[in-house]
Amino acid sequence: MCVRLPGNQRLPESLRGGVVAIGNFDGVHRGHQAVLGRALGEAEKLGVPALVLTFEPHPRKVFRPDEPLFVLTPPKMKAKLLAKLGFAAVVEQAFTREFATKSAETFVTAILEENLGIGHVVTGFNFHFGKDRQGGPAYLMDAGKRYGFEVTLVDAFRDEDASIVSSSRIRSLLAEGDAVQAGGLLGYRFTVQGEVIGGQKLGRTLGFPTANMRLPADTALKEGIYAVRFRRADGTLHDAVASFGRRPTVDDNGAPLLETFLFDFSSDLYGExxxxxxxxxxxxxxxxxxxxxxxAQMKRDEAEARALLAGVRPLSELDAMIAF
Incomplete structure (x- = not known):
């Protein structure tokens, strides 16, 4: 289990001296996994805990609050994915304008040394930190020599087309509805999490009862119909078809909603x-x-989704753990 801890407190002794992967890691995509995998490997080699230091909210939300940002992995989902990968804890450093004014040296001494007690840092080759991004790879390497921790820098990860994998690329693909290519860059199927809420129950009267979820307002997923899998709180997995959008036939003014019809299922899901x-x-x-x-169209959608899902295979070990 990967515990979520605040970044402004001293870590418990059992987690100090570990290997810490540093980054925002929104999406926990294949590029991030190159950094995360290196951290896990170093931790296993040294016999110490593997941790992640990340920043919440995303810095772009702090510096550009008027620009909506589609966050691929909100904190709970990020922690869930990191747990599946094998991390012991994720430390969520509150990112504020005040925090952004702290010097690079303060970041090293107060966060890395005092709060985390790190033994080894693993991060991307272009990681910068501190006021005006004054801290960079060279600064971090020097700080490691001064304070006694190791530093590993990981080069940018490129996909099969030699293009750098990035969260922005994945956001663009999802905005176009390309869940297949987005999954290829993530290394697992794009996943959302939410509480099942009550709806108008129109689907039930039509023979297609749905589990409804309201997603974050900044979810810039293309509206439409998707073949999906639905995992309940008890871990059971169900093939399904989902509609994300505003239901133009029955509700022209409705807020965007994710409505999922689970195949061969009839239990109550409210509140899960x-x-x-x-x-x-x-x-x-x-x-x-x-x-x-x-x-008539919903029946065709169901048949198409069933056919698509019957032939899918895991993209990776992580995908197998969460979507199969």
């Missing part, structure tokens, strides 16, 4: 916090001439 894994985009939202046409 569940995960939805996106495997493929089927079609965009449409406005139909009445409910009969809508139901």
């Amino acid at each position: 916090v569940c995960d939805v894994h996106f495997f493929g985009y089927l079609r965009g939202e449409e406005k139909f001439d009445g409910l009969e046409a809508l139901v």
Whole structure:
């Protein structure tokens, strides 16, 4: 289990002296996994805990609050993925404008030394920290020599097309509805988490009862119909088809909602916090001439989703753990 800890407190002795991967890691994508995997390897070699130091909220939200940012992995989802990878703890450093004014030396002494008691840092080759980004790789290497911790820098990870894997690339793909390519860059199927809430129950009357979730307002996922898998709070997994959008046939003014129809399932899910894994985009939202046409299309969507999900295979060990 990966525990979530605040960054302004001294770590318990059992976690001090560990290997710490530092970064925002929004998406925990394959590029991030190159850094995270190196940290896990060093920790195993040394026989010490493996930890992650990250920053919440995302710095872009602090410096550009008026610009919506589609966060791929909110804190709970990020911690869940890091736990699956094998980390003992994720330390969430509160990122504020005040924190951003602290010097690079203060970051090293107050955060890395005093609070974390690190033995080894692993981070990307372009990691910068401290006021005006005054701390960089060379500064961190020198600080390690002065304070007695090791530093490992990891080069940028490139995909099969020799392009750098980034969270912004993945956001763009999801905004286009390309769940397949987004999953390829993530190394696992894009996943959202939310509490199942009550709805209008129209789907139930049509023979397609849905589990409804409101996602964060900044979720810039293309609206439409997706083949998905739905994991309940008890761990059980169900193939499903999901609609993300504003339901133009029945509710022109509705707020965006994720509505998931679980195949061969009829239990009550209200109040459960569940995960939805996106495997493929089927079609965009449409406005139909009445409910009969809508139901006919929903049946076609179900058949297409069943066929797609019948042939999927894990993208990685992480994907196998969360979506299979």
